[in-house]
Amino acid sequence: MSANPTPRPRFREQLLRVREDAIVSSVNRLLAERGYDQMTVDQVAADVGIAKASLYKHFASKEALAAAAMVRVLDQALAEVADLAERQPAIAPLQALRAITGWAMQQQLAGCMPSLPAQNSALRSALLGHKGYVDRVMTLSDRLGAWITAAQADGSLDPDLPPELVLYTLYARACDPVLGLLRAGGTYSADESVQWVLRTCFEGLQAKPATPQRSAREQLVATG
């Protein structure tokens, strides 16, 4: 009998992963460009350069394709969080939240942020039944939640706000259409657009009350 009944299993595995990675890349881009409903499996197959039937050997359904894309971007977000915590262990929690949100916005403008419709219940069910997806969402929410709690404790984040409101808001801003509209206007670069939307997100639309110009009484006291 042969000494290697299954020669180089690692190599085959690696090849499989590379192929599936290419598929997920295509899905990711198409989801970012066209959204879930407008993306077709034929487009994915054509983009990857394989037959549609081959695609279904790797992923069981269109929903599975979307889930895989979400898992990847969630892993990237988790890596970004870990990187931030490692490189800047002393970073203020509010600044950490701002950095992660800015990273997500950059991803969106770069066409790397898959966008799924909130209203497609079939897709929603499929995602909630996908353990890998749910686990990552919970882990990321835990990490962000810790920063939110800390930022509220140190007084940099409004302590009155329900933490879940903050969490939802940050997730939503990662897909905020305002970003694309502002960028499409042509007046601002991608980075500038991100800074503007980040600013409105954290500092609001209203003018700051005191910081820019002190009150007359305060000025009198300080001067006299």
Place this chain on the structure above:
Amino acid sequence: MSANPTPRPRFREQLLRVREDAIVSSVNRLLAERGYDQMTVDQVAADVGIAKASLYKHFASKEALAAAAMVRVLDQALAEVADLAERQPAIAPLQALRAITGWAMQQQLAGCMPSLPAQNSALRSALLGHKGYVDRVMTLSDRLGAWITAAQADGSLDPDLPPELVLYTLYARACDPVLGLLRAGGTYSADESVQWVLRTCFEGLQAKPATPQRSAREQLVATG
């Protein structure tokens, strides 16, 4: 010859309008519940209670249905703006913007805000070719733009922000998914949810620097 070749044309017209109004109501609700891509013409016909072919006698396409729903909600928004300007002529521009945005958020939570995908280019083209829709969007943007300019002039709205950023942001908040998520949590009523999201929109996530607690020196001066 008969004295009335076309008997009671007004009555027929009125009947037609009532029917089309019922259609638009169904479309509006389905667009709010399921979104454009997940809404089917069959569902609309079934909801109205007429045959699909009859539907196509009133509206030429699915895109036309969506456009009609948007026109109606834009008219409602314009009526709200006019009502605000008439009943409270002295209202501060910032408060006017806040009131209109809050009204839109209430509409969303009530299931009356049709949501169209930003990425469907076919739909986008159809809308941009629809004069009634474009006119109303421009008119509403003009009204809001006037308030934005005024609010920046009186210093209540951050004067550094590009006005188009503010405009885009207000439009986007009318469809903000955060609202539905917060409401779905069950902790807050619809009105409370609107207030929370309004607050984060205008005041941001960060804590205010000075307003909530005055500085020690200021307190000393005020007390002594």
Place this chain on the structure above:
DNA sequence: GTCTATAAAAAGATAGAC
């Protein structure tokens, strides 16, 4: 696993009688 070819079903739109 990859391919070609083909279901199978959904959905937008229309024909033609009344």
Place this chain on the structure above:
DNA sequence: GTCTATCTTTTTATAGAC
């Protein structure tokens, strides 16, 4: 204008050879 019945296209998914 409203209906039933049908068309046409698109799209998800699979059969079966290699």
